[in-house]
Amino acid sequence: MAAIDCGTNSIRLLVADLPEPAAGPQAPLTDLSRRMEIVRLGQGVDRTGRLAPEAIERTRAALAGYATEIEKLGAEQVRMCATSASRDASNADEFRDMVRRTLGVAPEVVTGDEEARLSFTGAVRGLxxxxxxxxxxxxxxxxxxxxxxxxxxxxxxxxxxxxxxxxxxxxxxxxxxxxxxxxxxxxxxxxxxxxxxxxxxxxxxxxxxxxxxxxxxxxxxxxxxxxxxxxxxxxxxxxxxxxxxxxxxxxxxxxxxxxxxxxxxxxxxxxxxxxxxxxxxxxxxxxxxxxxxxxxxxxxxxxxxxxxx
Known part of the structure; x- marks a missing residue:
């Protein structure tokens, strides 16, 4: 499986295998790849209310590299979640169209509540x-x-x-x-x-x-x-x-x-x-x-x- 988190400052990729059921409920994922790029997608959004063209292009370039990695590792499921900047921007449709063309799946612009719940799930396993x-x-x-x-x-x-x-x-x-x-x-x-x-x-x-x-x-x-x-x-x-x-x-x-x-x-x-x-x-x-x-x-x-x- 492949997970992508696209935030205001960075975009990150995790390709991982699930643990075997016998490993127990707190067993960790088996990481195959973790990558992070600073793309500053939220550049100027607080002031302009729009995603800057150069920020969208930086994100596209990083995402193209991730798409290659996902294909190489053979991930069968892909989910991309986009958070604060793409919730706030008036031109978020441009961003979503770019993601579909580059990654082949649509990004989910998650609510703040869903973002919080996903963060909690990831954080508390294995504490x-x-x-x-x-x-x-x-x-x-x-x-x-x-x-x-x-x-x-x-x-x-x-x-x-x-x-x-x-x-x-x-x-x-x-x-x-x-x-x-x-x-x-x-x-x-x-x-x-x-x-x-x-x-x-x-x-x-x-x-x-x-x-x-x-x-x-x-x-x-x-x-x-x-x-x-x-x-x-x-x-x-x-x-x-x-x-x-x-x-x-x-x-x-x-x-x-x-x-x-x-x-x-x-x-x-x-x-x-x-x-x-x-x-x-x-x-x-x-x-x-x-x-x-x-x-x-x-x-x-x-x-x-x-x-x-």
Whole structure:
């Protein structure tokens, strides 16, 4: 099976085999291929309400490579889910037509609620035993952040998607390089108000464990661990404290994009927006009263794959 997650900042592919039934309900998928490209599909959407032609073309080029990989590995089922940017854009039909021509299947522009549920499914399978329930799972994307509360056995109890993400907050508030104190304060105020609304909609403050998903979280956790390079095995299920997240966020927001590029774990396509992503994570931890966060490399992409089972 092949799963594709097309978000505001990146497009990702997972080709995997399902575990054998005898392996049990928490057995992992067998990865055949995981790929990620930064395409910035949501470039300017918060301002213009439209997908930029150059962003659609970047996405098409990445998708063409994925189509070749899917065919080579012989995946029998393909599901592509498109999220925040393609929900918000007035010219989303152009994007959907491009996907049909390139991939051979239509993208599903999932609702925020479905995005949250897929993220939760991908994240909670295989969590370590010391990750106490219930969980607050937060998926910090480029255009939106999903907040999901639930348990491993009972599933999702409540979910909400909010329009805060690393690309959207950077474009809206953090124009400076590095951003000014006034810009950071405006971003923090905006994020705090939205997070408070999210936590009024889902009982996140009652959760025992915060699980963080997507590139902003995994990059912050990698920096907090002072890794010499991006290492998914060391990042997956690593737990870092609020104090570590706050220090990394402060350091990132004080650096220029060029200086962030010198950080060993930094993906070049994330350097200009990682400060906003880190700030979203820090504010969530503050407003939810969480002393630590567990990072997961498994997220909506894995949830899409499991949905094909």
């Amino acid at each position: 370590p035993a010391d990750a106490a329930e219930p969980y607050l799972v937060v998926d910090i994307g480029g255009g939106s952040t999903e907040f999901v509360v639930g348990t491993r056995t009972g599933g999702v109890e409540a979910a909400v998607s909010m329009d805060i993400g690393c690309v959207r907050m950077t474009e809206r508030h953090l124009a400076g390089d590095p951003p000014t104190a006034e810009q950071v304060a405006a971003a923090r105020a905006d994020i705090s108000a939205v997070v408070d609304r999210a936590l009024a909609a889902v009982p996140g403050r009652d959760a025992a464990t915060l699980v963080g998903l997507a590139g902003s979280v995994t990059t912050v956790v990698a920096i907090a661990q002072d890794l010499p390079g991006y290492d998914p095995e060391r990042i997956h299920h690593a737990r870092v404290s609020y104090d570590q997240v706050a220090q990394v966020t402060t350091d990132l927001l004080a650096k220029t994009s060029e200086q962030r590029l010198t950080i060993p774990v930094m993906h070049p396509g994330r350097a200009d927006v990682i400060g906003a992503g880190a700030l979203v994570l820090q504010v969530i931890m503050e407003r939810a009263g969480m002393s630590s966060v567990v990072a997961s490399e498994h997220d909506i992409l894995d949830g899409i794959a499991w949905s094909l089972a």
